[in-house]
Amino acid sequence: MNLGRNANAILPREKGAAPLDIVIAIMAFLAALALGASLIAERTALGWRAGLSDRLTVQIVPPAQDAPGAGLDRETDAALAVLRATPGIAHAAPLSQDQTLALVQPWIGSDALVAELPLPRLIDATITPGAQVDLAALTHELKKAAPDSLVDDHARWISRLKALAEAITWSAYGILLLIAIATAATVAFATRAGLEAYHEIVALLHQMGAQSRFIARAFERHYFVSTLGASLVGAALAALFFASVGGLEFAGVEAVPFLPPLGLRLAEMPWLLLVPAVSGIIALATARISVLAALRQIY
Amino acid sequence: MVRFENVGMRYGAGPEVLRDVTFVLEAGSFTFLTGLSGAGKTTLLRLIDMMQPPSRGLVTLFSRDLSVTKRSEFPALRRRIGVVFQDFRLLPHLSAFDNVALPLRLAGRRENEYEQDVEELLSWVGLGDRMRAKPATLSGGEQQRIAIARAVVARPDLLIADEPTGNVDAEIGQRLIRLFAELNRLGTTVLIATHDRALIEGMRAREMRLVDGRLVEMRTQRP
Numbered sequence A: 001m002n003l004g005r006n007a008n009a010i011l012p013r014e015k016g017a018a019p020l021d022i023v024i025a026i027m028a029f030l031a032a033l034a035l036g037a038s039l040i041a042e043r044t045a046l047g048w049r050a051g052l053s054d055r056l057t058v059q060i061v062p063p064a065q066d067a068p069g070a071g072l073d074r075e076t077d078a079a080l081a082v083l084r085a086t087p088g089i090a091h092a093a094p095l096s097q098d099q100t101l102a103l104v105q106p107w108i109g110s111d112a113l114v115a116e117l118p119l120p121r122l123i124d125a126t127i128t129p130g131a132q133v134d135l136a137a138l139t140h141e142l143k144k145a146a147p148d149s150l151v152d153d154h155a156r157w158i159s160r161l162k163a164l165a166e167a168i169t170w171s172a173y174g175i176l177l178l179i180a181i182a183t184a185a186t187v188a189f190a191t192r193a194g195l196e197a198y199h200e201i202v203a204l205l206h207q208m209g210a211q212s213r214f215i216a217r218a219f220e221r222h223y224f225v226s227t228l229g230a231s232l233v234g235a236a237l238a239a240l241f242f243a244s245v246g247g248l249e250f251a252g253v254e255a256v257p258f259l260p261p262l263g264l265r266l267a268e269m270p271w272l273l274l275v276p277a278v279s280g281i282i283a284l285a286t287a288r289i290s291v292l293a294a295l296r297q298i299y
Numbered sequence B: 001m002v003r004f005e006n007v008g009m010r011y012g013a014g015p016e017v018l019r020d021v022t023f024v025l026e027a028g029s030f031t032f033l034t035g036l037s038g039a040g041k042t043t044l045l046r047l048i049d050m051m052q053p054p055s056r057g058l059v060t061l062f063s064r065d066l067s068v069t070k071r072s073e074f075p076a077l078r079r080r081i082g083v084v085f086q087d088f089r090l091l092p093h094l095s096a097f098d099n100v101a102l103p104l105r106l107a108g109r110r111e112n113e114y115e116q117d118v119e120e121l122l123s124w125v126g127l128g129d130r131m132r133a134k135p136a137t138l139s140g141g142e143q144q145r146i147a148i149a150r151a152v153v154a155r156p157d158l159l160i161a162d163e164p165t166g167n168v169d170a171e172i173g174q175r176l177i178r179l180f181a182e183l184n185r186l187g188t189t190v191l192i193a194t195h196d197r198a199l200i201e202g203m204r205a206r207e208m209r210l211v212d213g214r215l216v217e218m219r220t221q222r223p
């Protein structure tokens, strides 16, 4: 049987978007938003871990009664020597007074007074990736060499961040799953509803001796194309949203501090195409299954 | 071509609409089916054109016993039958031309091959100037003529027509009957259900009459 364009000519060409196309576009928009959010959450969580888990900070806290000065410098040098002698520590360097000031500046301002505050000395150390550093032993060694030292391996901070990142990632996936199910159901429902309207045509073509395959293919194609179109529009709007949010951040409009950036990277955008692709396939499969089932009902 | 043996038909749990119907349509024959409204004419035609299976009895079509024929072979059998439905069943979104061309498309023919045939046929039934019109913009009689053109365009082996002249005047009715007769002369077996006495009197053809769901032979082919 000759398929090709003949199959297309059998169904009415719809003018403009049907209401169900609009629903599909909206669902695709939401699904693409959820998918993008999952990608961002995942990427951000990875970044947090990578940025923090291989670092160590040693603080040398000025004793309350002393004025800052020689004692602190000596302890800092001693702590540095201990760190550099410890296997597994790749790099250790003190932060300059300016760097330390820059760190505290958001909280207490940059007044001239601040310069006279007893600021702790900070040493930033990097752990060789993969190396295991015995923190208890290191802390002990540091206490001996520099009694006012405090070791912070960010463990608590990291584990909280990890938990937060995981919670965000899993929530995003959960929402994505829910929206994906709703989108699939909408597409399937829209396709079935559309087929109802064409029942007469299906029965007539069947009676005229059209093969079931041929009839199913006409519908498959029809719903694949219209669903693909509608969900592409939705996904494109979502991409536009992510791009414009990313653009704002790029232009220097800060997102809320400590919240992950909302922009999707260009390389991540193609993932959004999954939404129309999957929607189109669902529509195609639903149309095929429904038409073949309807045809089996007819003699 | 068509053989019914003790065929009975009921819809759901209703009464039997057809009872013990037995007859044979020879290949190349021309037959009228008559009967009062509600006698079961459409029901009988639906059994022949494979719209529904009989409740009991044997239907043989093109020498095939339908009760043991595989479903996958039905489409090929159906394409050998041209049907004029009592309610036309034109596809509303297709033009007159495309409606008539549909059986040819289903048979896999190309538009450039059949374009001229379809146009000639539409002219013959008096619709040469309405080829691009949609069914909704045509009168009942015009729609009926499109339905007839669609049924005959693929030169079916068997033509089934349910009240094909119900909506046209006598002159066009005669013209349509000549179309059926011409098709019959070329080898198509024809069965026409009708109330139209004038039509029947004008033809030397067999008449089968349905009375209370039973078939009565009124007359065989006239000499």
Ligand SMILES: Nc1ncnc2c1ncn2[C@@H]1O[C@H](COP(=O)(O)OP(=O)(O)OP(=O)(O)O)[C@@H](O)[C@H]1O
Pocket (backbone or CB within 6 Å): B011, B014, B017, B035, B036, B037, B038, B039, B040, B041, B042, B043, B044, B086
């Ligand atoms: N789909 C159906 N469901 C139930 N009963 C039906 C159905 N179709 C027809 N009938 C019944 O079967 C009987 C025969 O109907 P049918 O349509 O075959 O008559 P007909 O001879 O074609 O009448 P007409 O000349 O008015 O077209 C009628 O009593 C009708 O009510």
Ligand SMILES: [Mg+2]
Pocket (backbone or CB within 6 Å): B041, B042, B043, B086, B162
């Ligand atoms: Mg009838």
